[in-house]
Amino acid sequence: MLQYLVKRLLFAVPTLLAVLTVVFFIARILPGDPAQVILGEQASAEAIQALRLRLGLERPLIQQYAGFMAGALTGDWGSSMVTGRPVLGEVLNVIPYTIELTAASVILGAIIGIPLGVWSALHRNRLIDYVTRIGSLLGLSFPAFVMAIMLLLVFAIQLSWFPVISSGGSGSLGVRLQHLALPAINLGIIMAAYITRVTRSSMLEVLGEDYIRTAHAKGVPALAVVWRHSLRNALIPVVTVVGLYLGILIGNSVLTEIVFNRPGLGKLIVGALTQRDYTMLQGLMVVYTFVIVVVNLLTDLTYGMIDPRVKYQ
Amino acid sequence: MVEPAVLSVDGLTTEFRIAGKWHAAVRDIGFELARNETLALVGESGCGKSITALSIMGLIPKAAGRVAKGRILFEGRNLPELADDEMRKIRGDRIAMIFQEPMTSLNPVLTIGFQVAEVLRYHRDLGPGEARAQALDILDQVKIPSARDRLDDYPHQFSGGMRQRVMIAMALACQPRVLLADEPTTALDVTIQAQVLVLLAELKQRYGMSMIFISHNLGVVATIADRVAVMYAGEIVEIAPVGELFDRPTHPYTEALLRSIPRVDRTSDALVAIPGQVPPISRMPQGCRYAPRCGLKQPICERAGPPLEPVPGSGATHRARCWVRAGGTGAAA
Incomplete structure (x- = not known):
């Protein structure tokens, strides 16, 4: 029984990894730019560029992906790009x-x-x-x-x-x-x-x-x-x-x-x-x-x- | 018969509704069951053997079926007239039934100890502990090996033969006066079949029970029955003591049935089949129901159904439903 539980939870790990990967790339494919949304329509190109840099969106995709996966696995889910508050805290709140x-x-x-x-x-x-x-x-x-x-x-x-x-x-x-x-x-x-x-x-x-x-x-x-x-x-x-x-x-x-x-x-x-x-x-x-x-x-x-x-x- | 019959069925007709019309699945069934007697009901699938048993039990599904006519007398009462709850008190207590399919007839989510004890709890008002003790006793009697350790096992942990023993234990828990055994060995392999038959005969003797044994296996019937009623298309076509029936089959259907038993001591490997088919319930012939398949057919056979009458030359115990071979009118016609 306990063995079964452990086995089932271990099987969940690849599922989680696959979902994370899919979500990561789908989010990147979605039209729209977080920096643009945060700063609004009137924002200057420089400001947007600066924010993108700060959010890490200018790094190569593969680097972003690696950073994200490493974070997810170690429990560091990062901070909200909009509010700046830690994601984990926000989720646990609601x-x-x-x-x-x-x-x-x-x-x-x-x-x-x-x-x-x-x-x-x-x-x-x-x-x-x-x-x-x-x-x-x-x-x-x-x-x-x-x-x-x-x-x-x-x-x-x-x-x-x-x-x-x-x-x-x-x-x-x-x-x-x-x-x-x-x-x-x-x-x-x-x-x-x-x-x-x-x-x-x-x-x-x-x-x-x-x-x-x-x-x-x-x-x-x-x-x-x-x-x-x-x-x-x-x-x-x-x-x-x-x-x-x-x-x-x-x-x-x-x-x-x-x-x-x-x-x-x-x-x-x-x-x-x-x-x-x-x-x-x-x-x-x-x-x-x-x-x-x-x-x-x-x-x-x-x-x-x-x-x-x-x-x- | 000096002693009054334990169970007597008279003119029983059970009907089912098919597309808004009522059709008789069994018609004018009548027999008496003596104390300690085993009466076999034989006939091919769909001839009404099980319907007869379910009618006695009051288990004909109400939505589509009904006992339309006839009496079933048991312990001074006419069963079809009883209220649901009175009939429920008789079922499993005074009259019990075992079924053909041991694999599906036990509840898969309840322990066998519970399922056997349950009968005693409802009919004998026993507490859980006492019912369990008696359940253990009865499981020992049906020879479940190390029954004590198996009370809390579930049906899927038992083989087919063992499950049928559990079914028998449930049926016999209250020591019923009549046991209806509906093809209890058909689903089992041959060696297990023999064991279960011996067990049934033994327990019947011990409890002084009467039994209605439903089967299409004439070999089994020959070993276990005292009397045999042969059914065809919802009617009893011949009834006789077992020896008499096998020695002097009178109804042409019985005759054909006996001829069609394959025999290992004959070299011919052709099976003797009865030509034609059983008529469907909604298109029963006017006269004798066997007439369309019968080699002895006379004009009268197609006009009117023959009554169940004594066979000339044997006592009143041997009766057949045939214009040609039974009763006084046959010869004249």
Whole structure:
């Protein structure tokens, strides 16, 4: 088990290196010049040249690349080209907000989605099933930012239950949760829609299995057949989807963070892109890659908890 | 039969809905099962053997199927009339069933100890510890080697034969009066098959159980059954004590079935097949269901389905559904 973990994390190293390389070169190919963006349209050619020199952008590309890789590996991710603050510090500042939001929406999605999917499967092709399926389809097809704006209009502006600007909140847990609520509901609904659909189809498959017939033949009560005999078998595809979807969720959180004006990785990366902040962009990509690697690993470990047939080696 | 039957099925018809219309998958099934008796249901795939067993268990999927007619009397009650929860209390306790596929019939994420103990917990109200102790005892009885160490193992850690023993242990945990064994050995290789058959016969004797043994393997049936009911296209076409059936097959289908058993002591390597095909459920012939494939076909056979009637020259225990060879009317027609 421990051996498996170490092996998996070691495998992540080449992935990270490859991503870093790709990001480095893509950033350089992007049209636009950080020095130009920082100094503005009116800046003189000399000033831009001076700044480019200071930012190290005049060195040969290969030298820049070597310097960047060496830095990345030793934990020195450089400073933001725009603000001058260390990249690592900036990232660490906002990462709790993103983790908080992602975790809350996954939990919300599971709490809503799993029972709804089971319920829908048990009432296959009946009214309840159709309503659930249409509902989840709506949840999937609604763009995150549209739903976010609707949530804001109703719950923050009309009803004033939640703050309009979810700055993340600070201090007491209550305030933090209040700031978290709308963005988490926004992403949680999308998550729930996915989970409902996967749970439903997976449950339908499991309910047709021979061992479910065996459970009925043993006289196991219907509720126990559903929760003990079926659900655990049905959860593997659900875990896969949650794992895969976490990646998408982080993408969706960009829009959510912007609409709710909430700090987080998403907002940071959009800022870095528009300002051609190469160093910040690179640092964020490392973080994203690392998150995906960790999520995949956690997904694989969860399989083992659900299914005794899964072995790690 | 002096003793009243343990289970008696009368006029059982189970239907399935196909494209909005109800079609009978089994029709007018009737038999009595005596204490300690093994009745074999034989016939080719799709003839309704399993549907008959599932009807008795009350496990016909409600969405598309129903027991439309007939009675299934057990311990003074008519099973199709029982409420879901009453039927659930009978299943696994008074009537148990084992299935054909040991590889897929056990839950892959639950330990076998749990799966066996579960039956006792629901039907005997035992606590977890006591149920586990009894589960161990029953696993010993079905001869799982070093069962104590294997209680917490999962089904995938067992071979097919061992899994079928676990299935048997689950079915017998509450000492049911009737065991429905649906092709319990079909998926096993031949040596394991023999072991499981011996085990079933032994346990049946020990518990004084009656058994309905479903099979398409006539060799297996000959060794384990007391009586045999041959099914064709959803009907029992012949029922007789096992020796009588093999000595005097009366229904032309039974005859053809016995002829088609390959024999190692004959040099001919051509297999004798029954010409034609079983009619599909939605296009059953008007008269005798076997008539289109039958060599003895008379005009009456295509007009009306024959009843299950005593075979002339043998006791009332041997009955066949044939105008030509059974009942009094056949000779006249």
